[in-house]
Amino acid sequence: MRTAVVLFTRDLRVHDNPALAMACANADRVVPLFVLDQALSNLSANRSRFLHQALADLRATLRERGGDLVVRQGEPVAEAIKLCGEVGATMLGVAADVSAYAKKRETRLTAECDRQRIALRFFPGVTVVDPGALRPGGGGPAYKVFTPYYRVWQSAKWRDEVAVPRTITLPDGIPAGRLPAMPKGESPDAAEGGETEGKRRLSAWLQAIDGYGDGHDDMPGDVTSRLSPYLRFGCLSPLAVADAARARNGDPFVRQLCWRDFYYQVTQAFPQISGQAYRPNADDEWRADPEALKHWQDGLTGVPVVDAGMRQLRAEGWMHNRARLITAAFLTKHLGIDWRLGVRWFFRWLLDGDVPNNSGNWQWVAGTGNDSRPYRRFNPIRQAHRFDPEGVYVRRYIPELKAIEGSAVHEPWRLPAAVRNGLDYPGPLESHRDEAVWLRP
Structure with a gap:
């Protein structure tokens, strides 16, 4: 009987999953496998929680079709090859990916499968x-x-979408393994993970x-x-x-x-996209300002639309795309702080944080990446008046400003002193007050 192993990575679903569909079409027994990679386990509590929810959902769906999700912990290549040996698999399928880490994994898989005479195939799907x-x-x-x-x-x-396998047959006697306890996550309002x-x-x-x-x-x-x-x-x-x-x-x-x-x-x-400027010699002389960086991270810059975006990030593990542009531009173009520090902060919190899009978009905003206008600047106040004209978004995430009506919420420093002094909200950063002239619509 022909046995195949499908190594799940960033394709945690059964619908339109080419690796799973082809394994079920060409093998009598199929072992869906996910390896909890310790090298990636501490990058983001939010994503770890979302991942575990997705794995639990995937396991339930596979069980509905007669299969199961085999879970192992360790180095993915070593665990996949070990499992192939345990079940006598002659085929291994995995979705192709693009990050530097994924490419190293694919290189190691290729070498080990050649050594063990296992037919390895990479599939589309991401x-x-x-x-x-x-x-x-x-x-x-x-x-x-x-x-x-x-x-x-x-x-x-x-390509055409592939059908969901009707049945999945596991080899007899293979232990499925347990999912570890669900990580807590850091964002209280984060979305729930899973295909369902x-x-x-x-x-x-x-x-x-x-x-x-x-x-x-x-x-x-x-x-x-x-x-x-x-x-x-x-x-x-x-x-x-x-x-x-x-x-x-x-x-x-x-x-x-x-x-x-x-x-x-x-x-x-360009797999170095998270740490190296895409355009040669494009990196500015970034300013070291740990205090300003901390205020930006905490949503306490004194510029409401920026702070609202950063607080949404913490609360939900997600941020509106327009707010991502505004907050990233504020850090890089107005505070002059290195875009790589922004990349890391977003990676910590974002449920959708991945190498291509998080890093690529940060470089686009910073003017170091794929942009035909690298010197553009986003005026956060003009952006706020245009895309949050009544201040609803700002008040949603900054309760200190809920009492301010209408668009005045975007520029609290222009309020009468009696009102301004009664707010539990900071004024613009000391390092940023010289830009007060352009902080207007």
Whole structure:
């Protein structure tokens, strides 16, 4: 009897999972495996919690089909090869990925499978279009600018979604292993992980997708999908989400999925994206200011729209995309602090924090990455008046300012002294007060 092992990584689902589907089609017995990698276990309490919820949901779904999720702890390559030996597997399938860590894992897997004579195959599934499928006409491994990539991406032929396996047959006697106790997480209002919850959210959001094009920058309205954590862990198939959006004429949202693919192909060609400027010699002489950095992290800069975004991040493990741009620009372009410190802080809290998109977007804002206008600056006050005109978003996350009515909440330093002095809210940072002139709409 032919036996295959499927090593799950960032494809924690059964729907449109090419590695799982192909294993079930070509083997008599299939062992779904997830290895809790100790090297990644302490990066983010929020993501660890979301991951464990996703694994519990995946296990339940596999059991409904006669299978199970085998859970091991340790180094993924060693555990996968060990399991192949225990069950006599001759095939191993895994979703291809692009980060430097994933590429090292793939290299080690290839060497070990060659040594053990195990047929190894890497499958698509973490993006809509495979990261290496589209190459610029002038040569080079990746597109450096989004717009030409988007034009080619739109016309590319997408693969067909694969069906969910009806049944999954495990070898007899294999211990499934226990999931460790659920990590607590740091954000009290974080979303729940798992394919079941992801599909529920997708179905509900598709009913409102018509308003996405006009409203995705509306900060208080919050008509964004909030599906990014489910895409990051593969609880939802990016291809299936794109297909569903296209079917409802959701082109503005599909374009955002293309941005996601864009940074994956950038990262595949430039795996140092989290720590090295993409554009040569683009790094500024960043200013060391630990106190200002701490105020930014804590949402106490004295600029309400910035502080609201940073507090949303802590409360929910997620932040509105417009707020991400504003807060990142404030740290890098106005405080002059190194974008890498922002990358690390977001990585700690974001449920959707991944290497390509978190790092790629930070570099875009900082002017060190894929941007045709690297010297742009976002005026946070102008942004606040435009995308939160009545201050609803700010008051939602800064209770100290709830009593201030309307757009005045965006500039509390302009309030009468009697009102301003009664607020339990800081004025603008000492290191930032010289910019008071431009802190106006």
